[in-house]
Amino acid sequence: MIIRGGTVVTDRGVEKADIAIAGDQIVAVGLNLAGDGEEIDATGLHVFPGGIDSHVHFNEPGRTEWEDIAHGSAALAAGGYTTFIDMPLNNLPVTTDVAAFDLKLEAMKRSSKIDFGLWGGLVPGNLNQLEPLVQRGVMGFKAFMCPSGIDEFPAANQRTLREGMKRIAALGSILLVHAEDPSRLLEPKGSSAMDFIRSRPHVAERAAIAQAIELADATGCRLHVVHVSTAWGLKLIREAQQKGLDVSGETCPHYLLYEEEDLQRLGGAAKCAPPFRTASDRRALWTAEMIVSDHSPSTLDLKSGDDFTKIWGGISGCQSTRQLLLAQDRLDLPEVAAVTATNIARRFGLEGKGDIATAFDADLWIVDLSGADIVRREDLLYRNAFSAHEGQRIRGRTIKTLVGGAEPGSGRFIRPQGPPRNQGAAYDFVG
Numbered sequence: 001m002i003i004r005g006g007t008v009v010t011d012r013g014v015e016k017a018d019i020a021i022a023g024d025q026i027v028a029v030g031l032n033l034a035g036d037g038e039e040i041d042a043t044g045l046h047v048f049p050g051g052i053d054s055h056v057h058f059n060e061p062g063r064t065e066w067e068d069i070a071h072g073s074a075a076l077a078a079g080g081y082t083t084f085i086d087m088p089l090n091n092l093p094v095t096t097d098v099a100a101f102d103l104k105l106e107a108m109k110r111s112s113k114i115d116f117g118l119w120g121g122l123v124p125g126n127l128n129q130l131e132p133l134v135q136r137g138v139m140g141f142k143a144f145m146c147p148s149g150i151d152e153f154p155a156a157n158q159r160t161l162r163e164g165m166k167r168i169a170a171l172g173s174i175l176l177v178h179a180e181d182p183s184r185l186l187e188p189k190g191s192s193a194m195d196f197i198r199s200r201p202h203v204a205e206r207a208a209i210a211q212a213i214e215l216a217d218a219t220g221c222r223l224h225v226v227h228v229s230t231a232w233g234l235k236l237i238r239e240a241q242q243k244g245l246d247v248s249g250e251t252c253p254h255y256l257l258y259e260e261e262d263l264q265r266l267g268g269a270a271k272c273a274p275p276f277r278t279a280s281d282r283r284a285l286w287t288a289e290m291i292v293s294d295h296s297p298s299t300l301d302l303k304s305g306d307d308f309t310k311i312w313g314g315i316s317g318c319q320s321t322r323q324l325l326l327a328q329d330r331l332d333l334p335e336v337a338a339v340t341a342t343n344i345a346r347r348f349g350l351e352g353k354g355d356i357a358t359a360f361d362a363d364l365w366i367v368d369l370s371g372a373d374i375v376r377r378e379d380l381l382y383r384n385a386f387s388a389h390e391g392q393r394i395r396g397r398t399i400k401t402l403v404g405g406a407e408p409g410s411g412r413f414i415r416p417q418g419p420p421r422n423q424g425a426a427y428d429f430v431g
């Protein structure tokens with residue numbers, strides 16, 4: 001098959017080229033490629049490497065009334081994504097032992113329309129599960145430094161973190177942390193949006209990231225900080241990278257689009273932890289090396305009401321990540337490819353993914369960038385079709401998403417194939 005006449009976007013640049021595909025791989029990229037098979041005319045269109053969302057919560061098995069694999073993966077495909085890595089919560093049982101892993105893998109194989117990997121969990125009491133989970137093929141482990149909101153997935157105390165990181169380092173794997181220091185979190189003074197934000201101050205993130213980096217240094221463990229929300233957090237990660245530590249971080253579209261004042265207006269659908277921050281945080285975060293959705297949906301009733309102490313924390317958004325970024329015009333096209341695919345593939349050892357080049361998987365997003373639109377509820381494919389992003393400007397109409405050269409349909413299980421690599425300070429985008 002040949003995709004002909006498109007504008008190919010990679011992290012290296014933008015060029016007119018045909019893409020030849022045989023089986024599930026790209027076999028050539030260049031001008032005027034010869035071929036007598038099926039052709040897709042991409043004249044006037046752009047072709048990106050399929051997006052990789054390494055931070056989603058599809059909640060299956062166990063909480064499929066919030067989201068399920070079939071809906072979540074279809075939403076990703078509609079937004080140009082071809083691979084995701086699912087978090088070890090809020091599914092039930094949580095993915096902290098091999099029995100739970102096996103259940104989830106079966107559900108994924110049955111229902112995922114695109115390729116997928118699985119994160120395991122690090123919680124108090126499951127140290128003996130880390131090695132068997134690595135053998136099963138987890139991408140790495142996620143730990144919470146504060147309560148997760150899910151009783152079955154308790155916070156990792158200092159001892160668990162330290163011992164877990166020693167073992168994860170020995171296994172050559174990576175630890176992801178939700179970094180908020182519980183001793184810095186406050187009781188909300190009231191039920192308003194601003195009361196909620198003030199209960200989770202900047203300093204909680206800063207202190208937790210500093211602690212996690214210290215432990216990474218002491219144990220030699222690779223570390224990745226999920227959903228960084230503050231300029232300080234990003235700065236600590238950059239400084240650790242400059243010292244040679246294997247530390248990285250990600251942010252999410254909602255921290256790039258919204259500020260503290262926006263939460264009241266957007267309402268419960270936009271409650272998440274850590275919460276939205278200030279204008280200067282928002283500006284700084286546009287330089288992050290990875291942007292992922294942290295798609296963490298629930299039913300609408302859990303996101304409704306005026307009492308922000310009671311509303312579930314989590315934002316539905318995975319369908320719109322790339323289109324939201326493209327509409328903001330803060331990153332150029334190669335940067336969008338880098339932060340939504342290439343850098344993520346490299347960081348987590350997804351060999352053969354995240355680029356458009358010979359011998360890479362034919363994971364591609366063919367998109368018409370000429371039109372602008374907004375996020376509309378009726379276009380969302382989630383199990384619960386609503387989002388904090390409704391009404392936001394988007395750019396890019398999906399013409400086709402190809403997963404291994406084929407229409408989305410049956411995704412394959414991806415294990416880490418290479419050691420996690422750190423781009424580190426090599427990426428210094430000015431947003």
Ligand SMILES: [Zn+2]
Nearest residue numbers: 055087294296
């Ligand atoms: Zn999350």
